Amino acid sequence: MKTGAMHIRRFRDQYWERGEAGRETPPPLAAALYRLWLLGLLLKLIGSSWDVAWHFKWLRDELAPPHMINTVGTVLVVALTLFHTYTGYGADRRALRLMQWGTGIFLVALPIDLINHRVNGLDITSWSGSHALLYLGTAIMLAGAILGWRQHYPVADRWRVPGLAALWFFFLENTWFPNQHQEYGVLEIASWDRGDPYAEPILLQFAADQIGRPVDREAVVRFALPIQDWVYPVWGLVTAALVLVAARRMIGRRWAATAIAGGYVAYRCLIWPLLAGVDFPLSAVPLFLLLTGVAVDVALLGRVPAPVAAVLGSAAVTGLGYGGIWAQQEWLSAPPISYASAGATFLALAVLWTAADVALRRRGTALLPALAPSPVSGTR
Numbered sequence: 161m162k163t164g165a166m167h168i169r170r171f172r173d174q175y176w177e178r179g180e181a182g183r184e185t186p187p188p189l190a191a192a193l194y195r196l197w198l199l200g201l202l203l204k205l206i207g208s209s210w211d212v213a214w215h216f217k218w219l220r221d222e223l224a225p226p227h228m229i230n231t232v233g234t235v236l237v238v239a240l241t242l243f244h245t246y247t248g249y250g251a252d253r254r255a256l257r258l259m260q261w262g263t264g265i266f267l268v269a270l271p272i273d274l275i276n277h278r279v280n281g282l283d284i285t286s287w288s289g290s291h292a293l294l295y296l297g298t299a300i301m302l303a304g305a306i307l308g309w310r311q312h313y314p315v316a317d318r319w320r321v322p323g324l325a326a327l328w329f330f331f332l333e334n335t336w337f338p339n340q341h342q343e344y345g346v347l348e349i350a351s352w353d354r355g356d357p358y359a360e361p362i363l364l365q366f367a368a369d370q371i372g373r374p375v376d377r378e379a380v381v382r383f384a385l386p387i388q389d390w391v392y393p394v395w396g397l398v399t400a401a402l403v404l405v406a407a408r409r410m411i412g413r414r415w416a417a418t419a420i421a422g423g424y425v426a427y428r429c430l431i432w433p434l435l436a437g438v439d440f441p442l443s444a445v446p447l448f449l450l451l452t453g454v455a456v457d458v459a460l461l462g463r464v465p466a467p468v469a470a471v472l473g474s475a476a477v478t479g480l481g482y483g484g485i486w487a488q489q490e491w492l493s494a495p496p497i498s499y500a501s502a503g504a505t506f507l508a509l510a511v512l513w514t515a516a517d518v519a520l521r522r523r524g525t526a527l528l529p530a531l532a533p534s535p536v537s538g539t540r
Contacts, residue, residue: 179248181256187314193250201330203233213440255307262301269293286338328407335399342495343443345384352380358441390501397481398509404456421453444493448484470513478506
């Protein structure tokens with residue numbers, strides 16, 4: 161206890177001073193700050209992962225353990241944003257603004273979400289407006305952390321590239337998060353069909369009462385899969401591919417996209433038995449997402465023109481993605497999808513991928529390999 165207090169006082173005396181954003185940051189301080197970012201984001205990840213399973217079993221409870229874990233992570237991220245803001249250490253003006261805006265949107269979304277639940281009762285869907293604000297705030301906040309890491313994390317530190325990949329992993333998880341509703345929902349229906357529903361009777365009754373039905377299969381389907389079938393593949397494949405393209409370009413390493421997608425799939429596989437061990441609902445794991453990472457990496461391996469890579473990559477992501485979902489439906493489990501939406505997925509991804517490349521070229525801000533010296537922190 162005394163040793164910890166001494167460290168805090170020493171840290172305060174050494175670094176807690178007003179400064180402008182982008183000031184020279186001592187490498188040990190930059191490394192410590194961004195490792196704390198990883199810790200805060202990890203706590204938010206664990207809490208949110210547990211929270212999805214929790215809401216497919218019990219009624220909402222603001223003081224539920226997953227909410228509390230998520231809150232601890234959020235408090236740490238907010239504290240780091242305040243530190244960057246006051247001292248100017250560890251973030252230039254652009255990264256800091258993203259951190260501030262993202263954190264602000266997230267904090268504004270929290271009471272909106274609470275009010276939404278109070279007014280509308282059970283809001284199990286991950287696709288509500290208040291939840292979308294939470295995802296948006298997190299995404300903007302993460303963009304700031306990624307830029308800050310790229311600019312300030314010590315170049316010689318062995319965790320520079322793995323840590324940057326971890327931040328992109330968190331970004332991918334945040335964009336994929338709403339799709340977990342369908343991944344839990346399809347197994348919720350399966351649990352009902354075999355006569356052993358995951359959801360507690362009080363949750364099933366509450367969900368049925370909201371739509372004015374008895375507790376029957378139709379009520380369970382309305383509760384577990386209220387989203388149209390085209391949403392899962394279109395949103396999931398387009399956003400995941402775009403995130404992985406950006407990560408691959410910034411990290412500048414072969415198979416970086418595959419590693420990040422594989423890391424997310426591995427994480428979902430890891431928490432699957434942990435949730436099963438404590439009797440929580442299970443989800444379909446998007447194993448096919450690994451194929452998306454491979455498609456992105458292969459598209460960016462060669463020296464083909466960027467527009468060609470975007471079109472070929474989009475075709476590969478679409479074909480492998482829809483094929484992978486079909487294979488999981490046949491041999492494991494996966495949410496129902498509209499295969500007719502494949503054309504929309506390809507078109508949307510090709511256009512957005514190409515537009516992103518054009519925007520980067522026009523701005524002259526092509527993303528550099530992660531090991532290039534930072535223009536702010538130097539190579540000390």
